[in-house]
Amino acid sequence: MIVALASALFASVAPAQTWLNFKRPTPTAADWAALGKLPDFTGVWEEPLGGGGSLVVKPGAAKQVRNETTAKSKFPTFHMPPPPSLTPDWAAKVDALKAHAAEDNPQANCLPNGMPAIMGMPYPYEFLLTPGQVTIIGEAYRMIRHIYTDGRTLPKDPTPTFWGTSVGHWEGDTLVAESVGFIPGTHIAPGIPHSAKMKIIERFRLIDANTMSIETTVIDPVALTRPYTTSRILKRYPNWTIDEYICEQNNRNSVTSSGKAEVDTMPPPPPPLGSDSNSQ
Amino acid sequence: MKQMKTSLKQAGLFAVLVAALMLPAGPAIAHHGFADYDMTRQLTVSGKVRAFQWTNPHTWLWLDVPNGKGGTTLYAFEGMSPNYLGRRGWTRESLKPGDQITVNFFPFKDPKKKGGTLAFAKKPNGEEFNNFVPAGAK
Numbered sequence: 001m002i003v004a005l006a007s008a009l010f011a012s013v014a015p016a017q018t019w020l021n022f023k024r025p026t027p028t029a030a031d032w033a034a035l036g037k038l039p040d041f042t043g044v045w046e047e048p049l050g051g052g053g054s055l056v057v058k059p060g061a062a063k064q065v066r067n068e069t070t071a072k073s074k075f076p077t078f079h080m081p082p083p084p085s086l087t088p089d090w091a092a093k094v095d096a097l098k099a100h101a102a103e104d105n106p107q108a109n110c111l112p113n114g115m116p117a118i119m120g121m122p123y124p125y126e127f128l129l130t131p132g133q134v135t136i137i138g139e140a141y142r143m144i145r146h147i148y149t150d151g152r153t154l155p156k157d158p159t160p161t162f163w164g165t166s167v168g169h170w171e172g173d174t175l176v177a178e179s180v181g182f183i184p185g186t187h188i189a190p191g192i193p194h195s196a197k198m199k200i201i202e203r204f205r206l207i208d209a210n211t212m213s214i215e216t217t218v219i220d221p222v223a224l225t226r227p228y229t230t231s232r233i234l235k236r237y238p239n240w241t242i243d244e245y246i247c248e249q250n251n252r253n254s255v256t257s258s259g260k261a262e263v264d265t266m267p268p269p270p271p272p273l274g275s276d277s278n279s280q
Numbered sequence: 281m282k283q284m285k286t287s288l289k290q291a292g293l294f295a296v297l298v299a300a301l302m303l304p305a306g307p308a309i310a311h312h313g314f315a316d317y318d319m320t321r322q323l324t325v326s327g328k329v330r331a332f333q334w335t336n337p338h339t340w341l342w343l344d345v346p347n348g349k350g351g352t353t354l355y356a357f358e359g360m361s362p363n364y365l366g367r368r369g370w371t372r373e374s375l376k377p378g379d380q381i382t383v384n385f386f387p388f389k390d391p392k393k394k395g396g397t398l399a400f401a402k403k404p405n406g407e408e409f410n411n412f413v414p415a416g417a418k
Contacts, residue, residue, distance in 0.1 A: 103313070103315040104312050104313045104315050105312065105313060107312055108312035108313070110337070122364070123363060123364065139363055237367075240367065243362070243363040243366065244336070244363075245336050245337070245361065245363055246336055247336060247337045249335050249336045249337070250333055250335035250336065250337075250338070250340070251337055251338075252338065252340065252358070253312040253337075253338070255312075261312070261313065261315035261316055262316075263316045263358070263388075263393075265340075265356035265393060265395060267330060267331050267342040267354065267356065268331050268333060
């Protein structure tokens with residue numbers, strides 16, 4: 001009687017199936033075994049130069065300063081992939097934003113990069129494959145992306161987040177991830193915000209045992225005249241371990257609400273007696 | 281001399297990586313831009329380590345540099361994170377208070393601020409600690 005009453009109570013309050021409350025089958029031994037047939041994405045990867053494009057280094061100016069010796073210096077320029085093609089309305093909005101551009105990005109205040117930039121950091125990524133899910137852990141800002149491959153569909157009205165809401169499926173040896181629902185502060189490319197309609201398609205595949213290709217296509221019919229595709233190559237580092245990254249630990253950089261970049265150079269007090277560490 | 285050549289080569293490599301990191305909101309930006317720093321100049325100073333913070337999101341180094349009048353001027357240098365440097369030959373013990381070192385750096389734009397973004401630190405025995413190196417390399 002009590003059990004029946006209790007179950008009736010719970011049944012009456014059980015919420016509808018939603019993105020955050022999604023009933024999943026318990027993985028079977030066969031589900032775990034099936035993972036072994038997928039391409040081996042597991043492990044730690046990093047983009048060797050931490051960003052796409054090609055580099056040209058030009059000689060730079062040198063200047064003498066009292067008490068300081070000037071070293072030979074090079075001023076490099078960085079060639080980016082071609083920029084996305086913007087719709088006229090969006091191009092006008094982007095131009096208007098430039099007039100109020102801050103000296104630095106919100107990351108100076110420890111907010112993480114959003115998608116797609118968070119996938120292009122000069123820090124490693126760890127891929128985990130479990131039944132119905134690919135998890136990508138990014139060391140920078142402790143990024144965690146869950147790409148559900150259990151057949152669920154994307155929510156119609158996702159809560160906007162930095163890294164979006166993702167589902168994925170396998171097309172042969174390629175993991176195809178689709179993501180939607182991004183906060184307004186994330187950018188399609190440097191300095192180019194997205195609209196609420198932005199969708200990102202990523203295609204992950206191994207081009208050899210220790211090399212991963214990620215092709216990222218941004219679809220945004222409000223901001224872009226056509227989909228914008230960039231690609232990056234990650235190398236596997238079998239010996240690496242993902243480390244902690246708490247940006248708030250000792251952040252001395254900031255950007256003020258009026259957009260001014262600042263840096264705090266005040267030295268720390270002497271370490272406490274008995275301290276044997278520089279991690280103060 | 282050979283050592284110096286290596287330094288300059290590595291400084292050039294550093295500059296390449298700085299370029300990647302200088303992009304405003306670019307795909308490679310790690311934590312912040314370089315609005316406070318003059319990345320077109322690289323300077324060298326020598327002095328004694330006052331403190332070294334092995335912390336995220338950046339390591340920080342303070343150096344007492346002789347000012348030529350019997351005293352010292354304090355310089356502050358911002359470096360990459362422990363995660364990054366820890367895979368490239370550094371440990372939290374790489375630089376210790378009291379160590380005599382030479383530092384190459386990109387200076388603050390504000391002339392009142394002494395120091396800047398670290399390029400590399402060098403010990404008298406020739407041991408070098410570079411702030412930016414490709415993955416897997418020391």
